[in-house]
Amino acid sequence: MNATPEQVVELLRQTNFSTLDWAIVVVYLCVSLVIGVWVKQYATDMAAYIGAGRSVGVWLGVATMTGTELGLVTVMYSAQIGFTGGFAAFHIAVIAGLVTFVVGATGFVVAPLRALGVLTIPEFYERRFDRKTRVVGGVLLSVAGVLNMGLFLKMGSIFIVGVTGLSPDSGALTVVMTVLLLLVLAYTVMGGMISVIITDYIQFVLLSFGLLLTVGVAIWRLGWENIFQVVAAEKGAAGFDPLQGEGEFGPEYVLWMLVVGLIGCAVWPTTVARALAMESTQAVRRQFMWSSISFTARFLIPNFFGICAFVFFSTHSTEMRELFLSPLPGGASSAFTPSLYAMPVFLGHLLPTGVLGIVAAAMIAAFMSTHDSYLLCWSSVITQDIIAPLAKSEMTDQRRIFITRLLIVAIGGFLLFWGLFYPLEGDTIWSYMAITGAVYFTGAIPVLVGGLYWKQASTAGAFSALLMGFTALVGLEPVRQTLAKTLAPVMGDSETIAAALSAERCGLAALLLTCVMFVAMSLLFPDTRPDARQRD
Amino acid sequence: MSVWIMIWKVVFVIALSAFAVLAVGATIGGARDVVTLLNKLKQDRSNTKSDQ
Numbered sequence: 001m002n003a004t005p006e007q008v009v010e011l012l013r014q015t016n017f018s019t020l021d022w023a024i025v026v027v028y029l030c031v032s033l034v035i036g037v038w039v040k041q042y043a044t045d046m047a048a049y050i051g052a053g054r055s056v057g058v059w060l061g062v063a064t065m066t067g068t069e070l071g072l073v074t075v076m077y078s079a080q081i082g083f084t085g086g087f088a089a090f091h092i093a094v095i096a097g098l099v100t101f102v103v104g105a106t107g108f109v110v111a112p113l114r115a116l117g118v119l120t121i122p123e124f125y126e127r128r129f130d131r132k133t134r135v136v137g138g139v140l141l142s143v144a145g146v147l148n149m150g151l152f153l154k155m156g157s158i159f160i161v162g163v164t165g166l167s168p169d170s171g172a173l174t175v176v177m178t179v180l181l182l183l184v185l186a187y188t189v190m191g192g193m194i195s196v197i198i199t200d201y202i203q204f205v206l207l208s209f210g211l212l213l214t215v216g217v218a219i220w221r222l223g224w225e226n227i228f229q230v231v232a233a234e235k236g237a238a239g240f241d242p243l244q245g246e247g248e249f250g251p252e253y254v255l256w257m258l259v260v261g262l263i264g265c266a267v268w269p270t271t272v273a274r275a276l277a278m279e280s281t282q283a284v285r286r287q288f289m290w291s292s293i294s295f296t297a298r299f300l301i302p303n304f305f306g307i308c309a310f311v312f313f314s315t316h317s318t319e320m321r322e323l324f325l326s327p328l329p330g331g332a333s334s335a336f337t338p339s340l341y342a343m344p345v346f347l348g349h350l351l352p353t354g355v356l357g358i359v360a361a362a363m364i365a366a367f368m369s370t371h372d373s374y375l376l377c378w379s380s381v382i383t384q385d386i387i388a389p390l391a392k393s394e395m396t397d398q399r400r401i402f403i404t405r406l407l408i409v410a411i412g413g414f415l416l417f418w419g420l421f422y423p424l425e426g427d428t429i430w431s432y433m434a435i436t437g438a439v440y441f442t443g444a445i446p447v448l449v450g451g452l453y454w455k456q457a458s459t460a461g462a463f464s465a466l467l468m469g470f471t472a473l474v475g476l477e478p479v480r481q482t483l484a485k486t487l488a489p490v491m492g493d494s495e496t497i498a499a500a501l502s503a504e505r506c507g508l509a510a511l512l513l514t515c516v517m518f519v520a521m522s523l524l525f526p527d528t529r530p531d532a533r534q535r536d
Numbered sequence: 537m538s539v540w541i542m543i544w545k546v547v548f549v550i551a552l553s554a555f556a557v558l559a560v561g562a563t564i565g566g567a568r569d570v571v572t573l574l575n576k577l578k579q580d581r582s583n584t585k586s587d588q
Binding site: 097 | 540541551554557566568
């Protein structure tokens, strides 16, 4: 049996989400908005606006970093991976946690960056290399960063549509996307990092307890042993062993996750921005060691929701099984992606009224805490590292804050456009994010690590490594497909070529290329003057 | 497969327990830090005003 579009809508409407749940969500949103706008009075200069006056304590740092990195998009893509890959997906969480702990214990990259007192990563590029590297680094960082968050808005809206039982084809997705965006823009534009940190804290509290509550209810309803048994019966060993090539992952994927895990905590700008806002390097280290727990949980818990959704739809009813576990017929519903809708629809069926409202508010909290931080991060990079260095005269703090606010709104507009028009077929969301992020981080890893720890690192090496980062774009599904079709006449079947150009393989190859370029160009074209740190 | 099942069970229980402890710790400690942060920013703002 194949579900018709009407049956899809009808099945999605069978949710426990009620008026009480809507009321809980609306009250939460109002409280968050009011607090976010209230703290606007403290954003008096640029250091306060984008760095919260560098006065954030360890616990608040842990809460706000968790709030930022445990976004709704993370919940959505991790649930999708859990749904398709089973317990084998847990390897991503374990790697992320271990790597974050090691970075905290050693202070790798983040401690020396905080010690330098820079506000953004490209600012370090200028101090270590030159202004040109700062501008190029800023351009790459903002392009990759904005592209990377391109699907956040859509993912958040899919969650809300799925959990509330709205129709994915009725235009509800666009309306939800617009409303969510306007809410986040309102308080981020006004209060900057101070609003972001305070609202992140509230969102952390709601989110943490909401997630723990949901895990408890899921285990209680589905049965602890039953969850493992159903995955074993349906997916076999591939549902548990991440190294099995015939499953969703394999050794290359695991290696790629190791790289992505390191980037996620030591090089990714929104995480580094939190480190740079801490009161001391010691606080940075403690913040990262504690955050290793939440860096594990941010993948593990949503993975588990995806697994539970898989178990639920495998055993619930024939209609649900057909809808979520069978390939979708062409004309069934263009806006419906089963693996993405699985987790929110599952929660809509699992949680009772009232609890569902709290969990939905927690997920919206996750959505907002990530959006505000990312919007502020990319817009401040464009202001501080592209516009200000290129400006003919010194820009005042007020002028910088004004430009940053305009950019936040402009990026918001892009997110709405991109979310509506980017095709989701083929890529999992996680692959999309890893590859768009790779445009920045494949270049940033050698430049940051080499710049901090290798005396012979030169401007030419940094410049070429940053530019080489663009090669990671080959890993995006539309680019891979186009490339495969172009190469097909000379290299054979286009499907085989596209399969060989897997996202993880393209990402690893791009990283290798940038590292080789960085070392080779640094040795061939050394700097003739000492770096700014030595000049100071 | 049974080894992997055991590993993921242990990982899940440990990670979830640690996250629960962290959630309580960061909720209490974070509230204290928010108050300290706002006091410091208030102080900074009044210093800026008096300088002007």
